[in-house]
Amino acid sequence: MTENDLFKKLENLKVPQVETPIYKGSLKKALLTAHQNMQSKPFIIPNLFINMKKFAPVSLLAVALVVGVLYGTNLLSSPIASAQSMIEKAIAQVEQSKMAPDQQQKVLAVLNQAKQAKDLKFLGEKETAQNGKVKSLSFTDTNGKAVVVDLKENDLEKPASVEGQEQEGSGDSNTAGNEKTQTRTDSELNKIGDSAETSNTAVTGKAVEVKQSTDSNVEVKAPGADATEAVEASNDPAEAEQLK
Amino acid sequence: MKAEKILVERAKKDSDAFGEIYELHYQRIFNFILSRTADVAIAQDLTSETFLRALEKLWQFRWKNVPFSSWLFKIASNQINTHFRKGKTRPSSLDELYETTKFEPAILENAQTELIAAQEIVQKHSEFLEIKKLLTKIPVKYQEVIALRYFDQMKIAEIAEILQKKEGTVRALLSRGLSKLERLYIHDTSENLATRSPKENATF
Numbered sequence: 001m002t003e004n005d006l007f008k009k010l011e012n013l014k015v016p017q018v019e020t021p022i023y024k025g026s027l028k029k030a031l032l033t034a035h036q037n038m039q040s041k042p043f044i045i046p047n048l049f050i051n052m053k054k055f056a057p058v059s060l061l062a063v064a065l066v067v068g069v070l071y072g073t074n075l076l077s078s079p080i081a082s083a084q085s086m087i088e089k090a091i092a093q094v095e096q097s098k099m100a101p102d103q104q105q106k107v108l109a110v111l112n113q114a115k116q117a118k119d120l121k122f123l124g125e126k127e128t129a130q131n132g133k134v135k136s137l138s139f140t141d142t143n144g145k146a147v148v149v150d151l152k153e154n155d156l157e158k159p160a161s162v163e164g165q166e167q168e169g170s171g172d173s174n175t176a177g178n179e180k181t182q183t184r185t186d187s188e189l190n191k192i193g194d195s196a197e198t199s200n201t202a203v204t205g206k207a208v209e210v211k212q213s214t215d216s217n218v219e220v221k222a223p224g225a226d227a228t229e230a231v232e233a234s235n236d237p238a239e240a241e242q243l244k
Numbered sequence: 245m246k247a248e249k250i251l252v253e254r255a256k257k258d259s260d261a262f263g264e265i266y267e268l269h270y271q272r273i274f275n276f277i278l279s280r281t282a283d284v285a286i287a288q289d290l291t292s293e294t295f296l297r298a299l300e301k302l303w304q305f306r307w308k309n310v311p312f313s314s315w316l317f318k319i320a321s322n323q324i325n326t327h328f329r330k331g332k333t334r335p336s337s338l339d340e341l342y343e344t345t346k347f348e349p350a351i352l353e354n355a356q357t358e359l360i361a362a363q364e365i366v367q368k369h370s371e372f373l374e375i376k377k378l379l380t381k382i383p384v385k386y387q388e389v390i391a392l393r394y395f396d397q398m399k400i401a402e403i404a405e406i407l408q409k410k411e412g413t414v415r416a417l418l419s420r421g422l423s424k425l426e427r428l429y430i431h432d433t434s435e436n437l438a439t440r441s442p443k444e445n446a447t448f
Contacts, residue, residue, distance in 0.1 A: 006429045007422075009371060010394040015279045016369045018362040019271065020288065022355045027292050028266055030341055031299055035259035037344070038299070 083122040083137045087115045090151055113141045114149055123148070249307050256302050266295060269313055272396075273320050279395035280324045280387070282376045284362040290327060294320045296341055310405050317392075317406040325384050378428045386421025393418055 091111045094104060114120055117139035125135050134150040141147050254261035273294055278287035297319050305315060367373070379387050392403045400418075404411045 005433075006426055009375060010390075013372055013375060013394055014369060015275065015372055015395045016366045017275055018278060018284060018365050020274070020284070020355075020358050020362050022358045023288050024270055024274075026355065027288075027295065028263060028270075030292075031266060031295055032259045032263055034296070034341060034344065035262050035299055039257065039259070 083120045084115065086122070086135065086137060086151055087111055087120065087149070090149075091115065110141075110147065110149065114139045114147065117141070126150075245309070245311070248312055252302075252305065252307065252312050256305075262299065262302070265298075265312065269316050270295070272313065273316055276317065276391070276396050277320055277324060278366070279372075279376075280391050281327070282366055282373060284359055284366060286327065288359070290320065290323045292341070293323050297323070314402065314405045318408070321388055321392075321406065325388070328384055378425055378432065381428055382421060382424045386417060386424060389414060389417045390421050390425065 091108065094107050094111065097104065099107065114137065120137060120139040123136040123138050125133055128134055128150070131150065131152055134152055137149045137151065139147055139149075251261055251264060255265050270291070274287055274291045277290045277294070278284065281287050281290065294316065298316055301319075305312075379390060388407065389403060392398045392406065393400075398406075400411050400414050403409075404414045407414065409417075
């Protein structure tokens, strides 16, 4: 026998042709009965129940996805998440800015502390004379001080100001005496705001300033507002002198 | 083709029209399944399951200028593959059909006699059974192409329609399947020759 035999066999293969009329007739009756039953019953409801088993895992997955998406959306839009994203944007912007290295480091240090703080929260928006609309965020730094950060509302990438509120006597020694606590009148504070704005604009081209107040209460104070205690933490010695 | 389209549309709502479709296609579908299984009882079950599925899914059927039989063959082919994969003797949906419609041919004496007679006919086709035995040794994807081509005498284009594959793919499957079958055939034949007695070989 050769392999050609196989093809010959296949070509001339006699496949059994079997007829089973009794079975065929019975099946036809059964199918027609089933067809009539399907027509008489409401169509969707039985199918729905039949398919329920099939779609149960898919449905569970879909529900889990919806819950996940809703939870995720809620989490993203939560005050902590939105405050975090604002801080992250601000950090990126400060890192790219042409600020004086010292000042940049100081601002970044505060922003990084804010980023890591567990109690970072968005306080709200406010209108300031110096920076226009700003968004205020508050957090507790590593020394347990309450700090308030102001970010320009129209351009979140540009941090407007950072205010810290701490216990009297504490401060950053690297700022060459600028962290001294002083009591000022409203007019003096206006001066601070003005001078700080001028100084910082000259350095970075952006309205960025770092302020710390001695008031332990968490209270947002924009430059030029009626704060009673404030410390200018500028790296400009002349300006710091003027502030004193 | 147009008449068939109208009949199929009617069959979605009219049981008589579905009966017409059944009469038109039953024998061909049954013999196709029988050629793959070589077992009348299994072929009856799978044929029933094929038409039951067709009835359940008929409302989803969309006419695409392809004969309705291609759709039925596709269902039948899937049923056969499921049968070989799972080794089930009877699909569970058939039990439901039997229960709801009080249809149970196995209990009818005439049906049993018919089944035995039919199986005897199948057993007489020794050459077919020989090929069928070899065919079950190759993967199912080759089996179905060879069965459609040689058992049901279908053209490549028809097979492509049923299996929803390109004609080139069907040709390739057929060619590879035949090569595998050929190897088995040669091996089987040489083994048979070797096991024969010297006397038998001398007369051969």
